Amino acid sequence: MPVCTFVVIAYNVERYIGRCLQSLKAQTVQDFEVVVVNDASTDGTVKAIQQEIDGDERFRFINKASNAGAHLARRTGAAASQGKYVIFVDGDDSITRNCLELLQPVLENSDYDILRFGRDVMPASSTESDVAFAYENEEMFNQGDAVLSGHEILESIYSERTHRNTWSIIDCAFNGDFVRDVFAEMTDYPLGRMQDSYEMFVLCSKARTMRMLPDVRGLRYYLGAGISGRSRETLNKFDYLQESARKDYEHVNAFARLCDEAAISECATWLGREYLRIIGNEWVTRLSPDDQATAIEHLLLSWRAKEVSDIMSDPLMARGRWLLEQDMIPAKNDEFYRWGAVFEQSVVPKLSEEQSSSYDAYYQLKHDVEQHVANIVRRREEEARKRQLEAIKREQERGFIHRALNKVAPDGSLCRDMIRVVRAHSRRGK
Incomplete structure (x- = not known):
């Protein structure tokens, strides 16, 4: 041997x-x-x-x-x-x-x-x-x-x-x-x-x-x-991954039921959650934006709506929380908006009332992001108006000084010429 x-x-x-x-x-x-x-x-x-x-x-x-x-x-x-x-x-x-x-x-x-x-x-x-x-x-x-x-x-x-x-x-x-x-x-x-x-x-x-x-x-x-x-991977390869995970999950659960031991059942439950996390990560990092929406429709054919919700939740919620920490106005096609639209259109209608926590947390985050962006827009508008008022004030002050100068030292007067000479010397000294 x-x-x-x-x-x-x-x-x-x-x-x-x-x-x-x-x-x-x-x-x-x-x-x-x-x-x-x-x-x-x-x-x-x-x-x-x-x-x-x-x-x-x-x-x-x-x-x-x-x-x-x-x-x-x-x-x-x-x-x-x-x-x-x-x-x-x-x-x-x-x-x-x-x-x-x-x-x-x-x-x-x-x-x-x-x-x-x-x-x-x-x-x-x-x-x-x-x-x-x-x-x-x-x-x-x-x-x-x-x-x-x-x-x-x-x-x-x-x-x-x-x-x-x-x-x-x-x-x-x-x-x-x-x-x-x-x-x-x-x-x-x-x-x-x-x-x-x-x-x-x-x-x-x-x-x-x-x-x-x-x-x-x-x-x-x-x-x-x-x-x-x-x-990047194709939609077909992604489908192969998620369908494989589905089969693996079924066989692990079948084995755990035969063992009928609490420790083994708990590990099988953990593995089920880990499969969903891995699929979510692959969905985010390895599919093109065009394929992501189609992939969710395919996932709904293999997995329950609550499981697909769990697949989307981690990246969707993480992106929303990240936006709350930024002082920026997201693009209209930002992942949070794009993924959120897919979640609302494809997944939410298939969730039961008992599973409402899945979308309640998302809608609260969506509201918080909207408020955060609205506050940024409002602050920037106020800052722009303030800058505009300051510019007008400076222009008005320059106009007042110019009018006063014309009154005290009209153009062509000896006083005005002397002011120009002093200014010229001052500039050459610099």
């Missing part, structure tokens, strides 16, 4: 899969096997895989006939694994060459169900913003050294806390027997994006112990190579 099985899942990663497999072949410890699962790629991924693994007996290749998503690809790979521990790898990432060497002493002398290691996050470009974004991700993923047990494993990821761990599955080494048994119990339904939120939920619910080793940077995570990042 090898110390570790790397389960590599690949779908249309022709550009990256060679780098991924080369990083495994370059491991400084060679006691491992690799199971590569191709999820029916339509590009040159299969050819690239075969070029890298041809003749290497440590590699086994599973070529799926139809695409079923990352979850079922991992499930297939887990079932085929034989290692004492299993590490899942996405085909567009890579593993540091000494990953297994650093983990081996812990893997061989412990029986942790989950051993979480650290990652280096590679920025999408060398721009200052992308480098900063990568650094923020490293901080989020690489949490403190700790040993967790029982329900605190699940709660460390699926509950509200300052330093919450992530549900990422690709920076963990799992006990082989444990992960094979748990994946066999998971749904055989194809999941979409964020499928690892469901997978880690089930794994953490069943795990006895979890060790955190963030200083062992075993994963090289390429931000933006797959679906991660901050770039």
Whole structure:
């Protein structure tokens, strides 16, 4: 039995899969096997895989006939694994060459169900913003050294806390027997994006112990190579995300009902709110203004009106509160007005009277923003009138002085000429 099985899942990663497999072949410890699962790629991924693994007996290749998503690809790979521990790898990432060497002493002398290691996050470009974004991700993923047990494993990821761990599955080494048994119990339904939120939920619910080793940077995570990042995305991709979250939520809730434990149910409820927060963030940051209104109509087909209200509430209310802090008159197409119109037209009519708090808070904020803007307009108008009156007063004073001068020293008089000479000398002196 090898110390570790790397389960590599690949779908249309022709550009990256060679780098991924080369990083495994370059491991400084060679006691491992690799199971590569191709999820029916339509590009040159299969050819690239075969070029890298041809003749290497440590590699086994599973070529799926139809695409079923990352979850079922991992499930297939887990079932085929034989290692004492299993590490899942996405085909567009890579593993540091000494990953297994650093983990081996812990893997061989412990029986942790989950051993979480650290990652280096590679920025999408060398721009200052992308480098900063990568650094923020490293901080989020690489949490403190700790040993967790029982329900605190699940709660460390699926509950509200300052330093919450992530549900990422690709920076963990799992006990082989444990992960094979748990994946066999998971749904055989194809999941979409964020499928690892469901997978880690089930794994953490069943795990006895979890060790955190963030200083062992075993994963090289390429931000933006797959679906991660901050770039604009199409409405179709957004729909895929929100529909995937809906499926994930249903499967997490089904699992929590089977467990019938209060701690697991509370974590499932928290995850439901987190899905809505993530969808809201994607809606704000990754859709064009033209697509945002259409996306809300699509959300109402997948989610209840109260849930769509929750998706919109955070960004809408945050924008309104921000406007209250500014000394400015917002543009007519400001996000607060644009999002508010969508909320009023599409979401509010579908909310019940019992859910009125969702729109009562918005309408109060809308009123406060209108009053705030009206006060700014009124103050600016008063300041403009004051400036105008001061200008008139100054003009009147200049006219009075000019009339008085003409009376005392008419134009052409010796007195007037002397005044001009004094003024000329005064200007040259300056």
